[in-house]
Each structure stands twice: as C-alpha cells, then as structure tokens.
Amino acid sequence: MSGSTFGHLFRVTNFGESHGPAIGCVIDGCPPGLALSEGDIQPELDRRRPGTSRHVTQRQEPDSIEILSGVHEGRTTGTPIALVIRNVDSRSRDYANLLDTFRPGHADYTYHRKYGFRDPRGGGRASARLTAPMVAAGAVAKKWLREQHGTTFAGRMTQLGDIEIPFEGWEHVDANPFFAANVSDIARLEAYMDELRKAGDSCGARIEVVAGPMPVGLGEPLFDKLDAEIAYAMMGINAVKGVEIGAGFGAVTQRGSTHGDELTPHGFLTNHAGGVLGGISTGQDLVVSIAVKPTSSIRLPRRSIDRAGQPTTVETHGRHDPCVGIRATPIAEAMLALVVMDHALRHRAQCGDVRHDVPPVPGSLGNA
Amino acid sequence: MSGSTFGHLFRVTNFGESHGPAIGCVIDGCPPGLALSEGDIQPELDRRRPGTSRHVTQRQEPDSIEILSGVHEGRTTGTPIALVIRNVDSRSRDYANLLDTFRPGHADYTYHRKYGFRDPRGGGRASARLTAPMVAAGAVAKKWLREQHGTTFAGRMTQLGDIEIPFEGWEHVDANPFFAANVSDIARLEAYMDELRKAGDSCGARIEVVAGPMPVGLGEPLFDKLDAEIAYAMMGINAVKGVEIGAGFGAVTQRGSTHGDELTPHGFLTNHAGGVLGGISTGQDLVVSIAVKPTSSIRLPRRSIDRAGQPTTVETHGRHDPCVGIRATPIAEAMLALVVMDHALRHRAQCGDVRHDVPPVPGSLGNA
Amino acid sequence: MSGSTFGHLFRVTNFGESHGPAIGCVIDGCPPGLALSEGDIQPELDRRRPGTSRHVTQRQEPDSIEILSGVHEGRTTGTPIALVIRNVDSRSRDYANLLDTFRPGHADYTYHRKYGFRDPRGGGRASARLTAPMVAAGAVAKKWLREQHGTTFAGRMTQLGDIEIPFEGWEHVDANPFFAANVSDIARLEAYMDELRKAGDSCGARIEVVAGPMPVGLGEPLFDKLDAEIAYAMMGINAVKGVEIGAGFGAVTQRGSTHGDELTPHGFLTNHAGGVLGGISTGQDLVVSIAVKPTSSIRLPRRSIDRAGQPTTVETHGRHDPCVGIRATPIAEAMLALVVMDHALRHRAQCGDVRHDVPPVPGSLGNA
Amino acid sequence: MSGSTFGHLFRVTNFGESHGPAIGCVIDGCPPGLALSEGDIQPELDRRRPGTSRHVTQRQEPDSIEILSGVHEGRTTGTPIALVIRNVDSRSRDYANLLDTFRPGHADYTYHRKYGFRDPRGGGRASARLTAPMVAAGAVAKKWLREQHGTTFAGRMTQLGDIEIPFEGWEHVDANPFFAANVSDIARLEAYMDELRKAGDSCGARIEVVAGPMPVGLGEPLFDKLDAEIAYAMMGINAVKGVEIGAGFGAVTQRGSTHGDELTPHGFLTNHAGGVLGGISTGQDLVVSIAVKPTSSIRLPRRSIDRAGQPTTVETHGRHDPCVGIRATPIAEAMLALVVMDHALRHRAQCGDVRHDVPPVPGSLGNA
Secondary structure, three states: OOEOEEOOOOEEEEEEOOOOOEEEEEEEOOOOOOEOOHHHHHHHHHHHOOOOOOOOOOOOOOOOEEEOOOEEOOEEOOOOEEEEEEOOOOOHHHHHHHOOEOOOOOOHHHHHHHHOOOOOHHHHHHOHHHHHHHHHHHHHHHHHHHHHHOOEEEEEEEEEOOEEOOOOOHHHHHHOOOOEOOOOOHHHHHHHHHHHHHHOOOEOEEEEEEEEOOOOOOOEOEOEOHHHHHHHHHHOOOOEEEEEEOOHHHHHHOEHHHHOOOEEOOEEOOOOOOOEEOOEEOOOOEEEEEEEOOOOOOOOOEEEEEOOOOEEEEOOOOOOOOOOOOOHHHHHHHHHHHHHHHHHHHHHHHHOOOOOOOOOOOOOHHHO | OOEOEEOOOOEEEEEEOOOOOEEEEEEEOOOOOOEOOHHHHHHHHHHHOOOOOOOOOOOOOOOOEEEOOOEEOOEEOOOOEEEEEEOOOOOHHHHHHHOOEOOOOOOHHHHHHHHOOOOOHHHHHHOHHHHHHHHHHHHHHHHHHHHHHOOEEEEEEEEEOOEEOOOOOHHHHHHOOOOEOOOOOHHHHHHHHHHHHHHOOOEOEEEEEEEEOOOOOOOEOEOEOHHHHHHHHHHOOOOEEEEEEOOHHHHHHOEHHHHOOOEEOOEEOOOOOOOEEOOEEOOOOEEEEEEEOOOOOOOOOEEEEEOOOOEEEEOOOOOOOOOHHHHHHHHHHHHHHHHHHHHHHHHHHHHOOOOOOOOOOOOOHHHO | OOEOEEOOOOEEEEEEOOOOOEEEEEEEOOOOOOEOOHHHHHHHHHHHOOOOOOOOOOOOOOOOEEEOOOEEOOEEOOOOEEEEEEOOOOOHHHHHHHOOEOOOOOOHHHHHHHHOOOOOHHHHHHOHHHHHHHHHHHHHHHHHHHHHHOOEEEEEEEEEOOEEOOOOOHHHHHHOOOOEOOOOOHHHHHHHHHHHHHHOOOEOEEEEEEEEOOOOOOOEOEOEOHHHHHHHHHHOOOOEEEEEEOOHHHHHHOEHHHHOOOEEOOEEOOOOOOOEEOOEEOOOOEEEEEEEOOOOOOOOOEEEEEOOOOEEEEOOOOOOOOOHHHHHHHHHHHHHHHHHHHHHHHHHHHHOOOOOOOOOOOOOHHHO | OOEOEEOOOOEEEEEEOOOOOEEEEEEEOOOOOOEOOHHHHHHHHHHHOOOOOOOOOOOOOOOOEEEOOOEEOOEEOOOOEEEEEEOOOOOHHHHHHHOOEOOOOOOHHHHHHHHOOOOOHHHHHHOHHHHHHHHHHHHHHHHHHHHHHOOEEEEEEEEEOOEEOOOOOHHHHHHOOOOEOOOOOHHHHHHHHHHHHHHOOOEOEEEEEEEEOOOOOOOEOEOEOHHHHHHHHHHOOOOEEEEEEOOHHHHHHOEHHHHOOOEEOOEEOOOOOOOEEOOEEOOOOEEEEEEEOOOOOOOOOEEEEEOOOOEEEEOOOOOOOOOHHHHHHHHHHHHHHHHHHHHHHHHHHHHOOOOOOOOOOOOOHHHO
C-alpha cells in the first residue's frame, strides 16, 4: 500500500528508479511565503551526490534540481512543490547479469517476490539513489526551521567499520570525504577504505545526527512520538539496521539515578534523553545515532540461488559504494529535518493557542 | 495532531489515562469472520498486568477486557472492535505532590509544556498503563496471523541492567517473572532486583522479540518499510531508547562478505538481516531488539525545578516499576504483531494477485 | 479498509452497533484547555434521540453520554476523548426474521455480500443509530468553534416529501418535531406524516444546514477542498442521496453574470457560492442542502430474494422512522461542524503565520 | 494541510500550476504487472484537452504525457508512477491585470486570503488545468478495473444551461463537442453557446457519469462509504456545486415503496440507489450526476474590490471556457474511476478472503 509518501502535514512523495529517466519528489503542505529557489537546495544535494571521492561510487551524476511547481516569484505559494532530478549517467548493462540471481543481503530477492518481477537496473527502486529527493526536500524543511525556530542540523560519522572516530570539531565535517568531525584520523580512514576496496569487500558505519536549538513540545503521543517517528525515518534509510535516541542501548546498563537528566533553572544538566521525554521534545538537542550495514554489492563471490531456485554464485561488479554509510550523513540530517518539520506543523495545528506558566529552561546546558 | 491511532489498515485507536475511569482501544479494519471472544485476549493481558511479582509495581489491576462492538455470535463482523478495560486500583493521592514539579527523565515536563497543563495522576496519558490496550489489540492480530499465515510471536529479556541473560530455551520464558528464556540465572536476577529496589533506584533492560514463520513480501517501500514501521512501533513503547533489526549495531563492524545472508535452495544460511531486506520481509524470522531505559520514578532525590522555575528536589514514592523493561516483553510482541498484521493487509491490497516464478525458499534454516 | 475514522486532525473514530452493548467514539486531536463536560454534549444528543414524537421511531433510548478519557478537572487535556453511550432499549427479536432476506433499499444485502455475514439486529452497523456518537463529537467541535471563531451552526428541514417548507424564522426550529423553521405549516406536516404512517410507507426530505460567521481561508485544495469534504461528510450520513453547496443544482441554469457573487467593501452582495470559492471558505455563511431518501424499512410488502437466491416478499415491522430525514438535522449540523473544526486545525498547521494585506470584507451582507 | 493527494491505497499526488513549467502527478500503490504505456493514457487526455472546438478555451496545449517512473519493460512495477505534462501555451500577460483585483465567483480572493499571496497566471493552482493529471491517473485506474473486473466508465452532458439533453445513445458522445449522448439537439446546443460567447457570459451544465458492471462490496462504512467518497471526488472538481447518487434530490419526493429497488433472482428491478446501499456497491451500475456552475471569468463587467479594499469593476478577457462543464465529462469519469480503483484495493485488503453464500444477482437488469 502506497508507502512512498513521508510525513503527515509536510508530506513528501518520492518517485523514480536508479536508472529511469528521472527521480524526484512532490512536497505538499509547505507553508506559503518561504523564499525558495534551486540555490537553496542544490548545496545539500552536492553533499550527498556520488563521485566526489574515490571512496564512493564513481557514477557521475550532477544531481541538478529543477523546481516544477509551488514557487512563484521566489516564494513558496503553499501548493505542492515538485522537484525533479534527471538521471544522466545510467549504465543499465552493468546490471543485466543480475536479473536472474539475487545478491545476498540485497533487496533483489524481496522485490522480486513481492511484486512478481523487478527493475534490476542499479537496484531499481531499492537504490540509495532515491534518497536524493529526500535530501532536496530536507533542504526546504531545514530552511523553514532555521528561519522560524533557529533550528539547525548537523551530522557526522562516528565509526567506520572497526574504527571509532573521536569528535574533534564540527568544522572538520565538510573537510574530509567521510563527514568525520575529526582531522587526526582521516589518513587512517582513507587507508582503511583503500584496503577494503582492494579486497572487494564492504564495511558498515555509525552516524550521529543532531538538531538544535529545538522548540519544546514537538511530538504526538501515543504513537506519533517524536522519537518513534525519528526511528521510522532513520530505519527507512537504505542499509540502516539500528537506531538510538540519546543514550540508546547504553541506557540498558544505566541506573535511573544516572539516566534521568536533572533540570535546573539554567538548563538540563545532561542529555541522556537525546532531547525527547515521553515522545515530546524537551528543548534540548535531538541526538540520534544509526547503524549502517555493509553494502551487499561486493566483488567477493557469494552463494545464492537463481530464479529457478538452483544454487549459483554471485559476484557484483559495476559501480557501488564500498561503504554506503559514507554518504549517509546528509541523508540522515535530511530525514531528521523532515520529521521535525512535520511535527512543527502538527504541533501548531493542535496546540497553536496553548499558553503555559513555566519559565523558559535553556535547552543547551546539558548538550555538550 | 492526533497521534493516537496505530496502523494504516488494521488501525488501533488508543484512549485513556492511568487513573481515569477506563482505558481501551478501537480496532478498525479487522477482517471479518475471525472467531473472537474475551478469552482470546485476556491471557495476553494477564502476561502484562501489574502486581504479578515483587519486581513490578504493586498496583492491583485485573485488566479485565470487555468487547463493546465488532463481534457478533463469536465472530468479527469487519466493523470496529471496541475494547474497554476499567481502571480499578487508582490512588490519585499518590501523585498530588507531583503536580508542581517535574521528575527528571519523565514526561511531566514535556506534557506540561506541550499542552499547557497535565493530568498528573499516575503519569496520566504518559503512563505505561496505556500499553495494555495495545496488548489486547495485539492478541487479535496474533490470532489472525496464526490462523492465516501460521506466524507466531515470542519475546524474552536478554539483559537486565548489567546482567546478560543467555538463551537457554523458549519454554522458560513464562516460568520466571522476567520473561527470561533462561533458568540458570533467575536467582541472580531476583537478587539484582531486590538490591535495586532497596536502593530506591531503577535499571534498564534489553528485550528481543521474534516472529515466524513469516510470509515473504510484507513491507511498503520507500518509507513504510517493514523494518521502518517496526522501529516506529518499538521506539514508541514507553522508555525505549534504541531499536535493532537483525545484526543491528553489530552490523557496523561486519564486512559485507559476512553480513549478507547467503541463500541456498534449502534456505538462508544466516539471518543477519533479521528477516528484512530492502524493507520487505524475506520469509526468515523477524528478529528485533530494543533498549529500555531505567524508570524515571525513583526514590532517590534528584534535582529539578518547579512550575515557577525555581530549583527543587524530587523523590518519587508510590507504586512504580523499578525496571519497566520487565513487563515490556508482551508489549513488544504485541506491537510487532500489529505491524505485521497491518502489512499483511497492505500487501494483499496492492499485490493480492501477484504471481512469481521463484520456488519457495525455506526461511528457517538460518534462524537458529 | 478501516473507514470508521472521520477527519484528519480532529479525528473521530466511531464504534458500535444498533443493538450491541454500547456505541461511542474516540475524538483524537482536540486542542487542550477547552472546558468540557457531559453537560456540553447531552443537549445535542437530546435533539437527535429517538422517541421524542410520534413521527419517529418509538425506541426509547436516553442516549446518556459518558466521558471516559481526555478531560481532567473539566478541561480537555489534548489527549483522546472517549465517549460512550450504552444501548438500553434493544429488542433483537424484532429482527430475527430479517436474517435470511434482504430489505429492498437497505444495506442488508451489501453488508452480507461484503463481509460474508452480518449483524441483523436493528441494522447492525448500518443503523442510523451510529450517528449519535457523531452528534456528540460535533458538540465538542461546535463549542470550540464558537469560542475560537464565534461560528455557530443551524439546520432546518426545507421539504418533507412533497411539501416544501417556507422559511419563517430560525426560532421555530426547536418548537416542532420536524426541525422546520416554520410555524404555519406544522399541522400540515403532522397530517402528512400521520397519513404516511397509516399507509405503512415512508418519505424523503430535504435539509439545509448553515454555519457562520466563518473564518476565511479554510479548505485544502486540490482535493481536500472545504466543499469536497462537506460533500463527503453529508453523503456519508445514512440515507443521503444528494448534496448541494450554495446554489447547487440551481447553478446549472444560472448565467455567470448572475452566479458569481459580487464583492463590495461592505461585503458580498449574494451567496450563490454557499460560502466556498475554489474549495476555500470566503467568510460568507456556509450553506449546504441534502436530500434524504425515504426509509427502506416499511410495512408494505416488497419483492426480494432470500439467502438462497429464491424470490420472496419482505414486510418490515418493528420500530422504524417513517422519515429518517426528520432526525437528520442535528446530524447534518454535527457533521458540518466536524468538517469545519478539522479544517480550522489544518489551516492553522500550514498557514498559521500567514499575513495578507486585504482589509476585512464582512461576510454577512449577502447571506440573507 | 497537504490536500493534494487523492485516494488511500491508490494514491494520486497532483502538482503544478496553470502557467508553470509543468503539471503532473505521482500515482502510488498501483498493482504491479499492469501493461502500461503513454498510449494507454494519451487518448483520455485528448478527450479533455483545450482547443478542440470553438466552444472551449482556445489555449493550445497538446497535453503530451511522459511517464517518468514506475513502469519497466512495459509493465507497472508496483512503485510510484510519475506522470508529467509540460505546459507549452502559457500567456502570463493575460493575467497581469488580475493580480490586484478578485474576480467575482473565482478563487482569486480565497487563495489570496488563505496563503497571503497567489500565482495569478491562469488561475494558478485553482485552474481547471490541474484536472489533466487526474484524467491521466484515471486512465490507469480504468485500465486496471477493466482488466480485473470488466468495469467500464462513461459520461455525458445531460443539460447545458437551460437546455436538457435527452439520451439517444452512448455512441453519440464522442461525435459532438459537448459529450452529449444525443444527435438531434447538437445544432441547438451550438447556437446556444455561440449566443452566450457573443454575450460575453457563461453558463452551467449537468453531467452524468456511470460505471459498470461493478463488483459487489466496495465501500468502507462508516465514513468512507463508496457514495461519500464519490461525492468528495465530484465536489472537488472545479466549479461543481452539487452531487447526486442515483435518484439524488428526486428521492425527496419518492415514497419508500417506490424508491427501494426490489430484488429478484434475475436482478434488481430499478436502480434508484445508483448502485450503492449503505455505502457499499450493490453490483448495479454506479450512477452519479453533478452540477457545474457557470465560469466566473466572463467579459461582462462585474463589481468587486481591489487589494486595498476599494470598489472596482472587473472584466475578464483572455482565453476561458464559456461553459467549463463541457470538458467536465472526462474529468468526472476519471474521478469516478479513481474512487472505484481505490476501493477495489481497500476491499481486497480487509475482505480478500471473505466467502458468502448468496448466489450471484445480475446487477444490470434495473440499470436501463
């Protein structure tokens, strides 16, 4: 059932396949009056696009965005914003040999079984290429949230395969191919990836994304809690196998006397909650961590079956990311922005006239 | 915005507060003709209800379910099934002192800020008591899935605070107060809880839930992937801070040549995927793990602020679970069943006439 | 698929059957802080309830409303409001003979075919009794709209069978059993109904509902236009076969130079639009008209088939409204209020910060 | 709130403005395996497109459809189908003078008030041009319904302004510019339109659409009844002010002994219900009638206000349909097909395994 729309009030409907003529999305529900042009979106797409270093797929896609509707004289009109990106570097022949087998760990098998057949070119609909329209939509959300609430989004790789990446400063993130907030370990990461590529294998990664300052009160219990919808958004990104909010799995071994973030008139003293209590934003920074599995398209031979159910061996050549986690950072930021944007509108709908009597608590004190 | 409905086609709308007259839910979209009575639901509620051991809250609630609609002569009619549970052991005075302060780590603060005021009795709407109607709805989903697809659900605690709980057999789960699939370590868990309770503190837990055998093909990319919706369902359970599918965060350090589950005509050889590829079920068992944080209502004093924004200290007395994770197992099972049920209907809607040419692959081989 | 929820942000989930233990609804998304008690709802239910004159069904139902959740210390909390009405005057034996045949013009046949079997008692789920919870939910919407926007709702019967009912004043509506804004023709209507009842037949009716003053800007094109959702709400009421906004079918023979309502600084000069242009409220009164078909449960014998497909004859005895349109007025008002309420929240979500430069235009001038 | 998506399972998200670069839609939820190419869609668009006779707008738009996604090797893949139509004959200068005033009867005023400003070119988003993507989406639905259920759709103009158009045969519909199922009165209709155009005025119309043979059981009470959703779809078409199912407003003066359609083993004897009982399809033909108001863009001068609230006079020149009802027939057919399609999938979701014991009743007998 029609699962290609993300969001409830700020709704993004995604379309396209890796090697079709175009990919894109329609954003419905954007507030009117927001200044918007392609120039607001393209920089985010450029952060995600392939071919920017030797550590990612060498497919050459400019990912040029075109706005087809919803903007008049440089401002959003409140009507749907259609965004299109033409695919220009399709090489469908790379995938012809994949049609009759199923790559282990890949969606080949499940798409074939669900829909009866599949578009095998570049993974078809299952390709991570379909995250590009979400990055574009996320750029619109980010702009509105920055203007209305001052909220900004940042992300970084915190682990590449076996290598943990210490935080050294957000300013480093855009200065290396890994989105690492780090300068000391980059050479080591490069060497790790070079070795991996040579081996024809792939590796996983861990990514952290944060947002702040956050408005208090976003999230719609009982089910559309802010953290529940963040988990939905993150787990839906290609290759993600785990999601944590705040302390995450670390909370298992914490005592309540440690985990519960104490409040003072000057702010929260810690942020184990990751910015969400009872499914509602506290005003502290949102802190989200995700696990990205290793890419399934590898050169090493693996056992599988063919469409007739017979045993076979699959090796995947062509252009692939040896660590799909490398490009996941701007994607995760975008998905987080889309969740927060949707909830900003949802909160305004129900609680737009709520007044309360609690003095403001600075959210930032415990975020460090 | 109205976040109290779970699911798209099998829709469960939850209502009630911890100390109001009643809690319950309305299930809309249940297929007609399913044999159903209170007797199908009550046993699941009994697994979750409070007061069953000294390690959980001592509130005495029979959690007796009443079916108000949607069933005629013992069968579902296809119309909404309203389920009601009367609250019988409310002690609202326990919470009067909480009205003017905010427990660290609790939703007190965010509910107050979002809605302008709150029902403080027993956590009001934020109470884990509201999971009872979901367990009831889950019982309906479980029954239909078992009859239509043979799918069953099981869950177990895999870690209590610092103590990992080895798997020794599913048959043990109902024989101890912890839902541990273990018999050797129960005494140690009891002692751990007794010490914790004496200290007035609380602890976290890790829970694993599995489902199988699973139909192949459930899940609706691009966003309503089966794993994305499982993450949404699990992260929405009270106190959950992390969700993993299959290898989860372990996938970060796996190589692609290890992670990707190989296929043979006799089945998958491993199940690192946790039963989902590309957001669609593979036919292997679903394997989901969640992190439950320590309860925020503890006797130890903690710093907070009052409604006037002044510093204060909060100690929480009354009846609380020292490890809310203990009762989380039947809840997580129920939420998983609700997700699978919804997707079974969604898949039938779009792909009810799909035929494919792949011989059946046993899902179970790699599940061990 | 789960069609028992009405609305997008102010969501009402209806449950129950005519002769089950209870009927009711859950309202999700109500803004917090609204003063609310049973006393706000009961008067609206009393307008709709059966047994209040000899011209409607003689079933005796007090339709006493109970609020199960969502209200704390007399104010809505922003969480789901569950409303329950116990059925007290069920006489299921009246319907036993209906189980094996299908009343012409009734949902007996379609429910049986859709769901495989049906609850025959009092029409089961297809009974107009299920409009009672909507009248209750509508009372909540009416109260909020009156307090926030000053909007009020009114309705009247404009035609009973062959008899057109001239408008003589809103003050008459509650002074006769027909909801007629008329005092001169009541005796004629009474005689018409007495004759009809004696004949064992039933008749149709036309109802008009209006709302005003209306906020400008409600409605969400392209599809969730205010008038489109009004049409959906009205056509969904039992027995309704036609819906008109403003001039309605009269617009077919109007010229554009007549139909288009001219604007002046003092207001619109006419209201052929019925308060909606381009699917968005103009600020003029909403004016909606509906056609209610004659009841299908009549004493006169009619040809039908039985479950074996054999020809038979059906006469319906028991308690039925000879003109279901008589009680339709408070129902139509409630449904209109629910649509306007939902759109007030939806508009605030997307356009809550919109500023425009047009001086206010009084909406009322052309409403007469 | 994001009202640009139509349907629940077969979802169509519409985008574009009359004079933007392109219009289009994304269809999500289409069953996989349907043979589909532009050639299946273009003929329906050609029926609706402007410039085909002197009685409609002279804007020249080829309305060439391009499929951007969702089709692989000539079959739908089950993933979103993006359809794009480039606008080629925009003349934005025609509308510059409209920016500061509001046409009586037009959405100019409400869009401006709702969104704070508007795209005035050709009516922007409020233009009937946006029905083209729905006609395209409807062509996909029609094809699937024809192949799966044998259902076909037809429509005709039954009244043009003051002139009623007798039914003489469906074969005439495509042989005149009015979609009249008539050959005798065409000259009279032509003269009527010529006179109207000369006068600078516009007129209304009445359109009837039918569908059959229909599967029994479609429709989802309590609210998403088949007729309720048809009413929503029809009232959402530009300029529609009234909707009738079956007898429609004629039911007001019918007796129950006439209105209720009798059943025999050979079929229903009449079809006053219009193919729907209790909100669920009976298997008889769906019969729907709509009232289309006269176009608001006319050459005759009309009183209005400008953006400063001062009185002014508006005359509309440029290219407009003097009777927007003329092109409404293929639009109404498409919207009906979209509703039926959505409900076919919804019904399969919930009731895909329902079995009943009633012999088939031919639906067609009473349709004449």
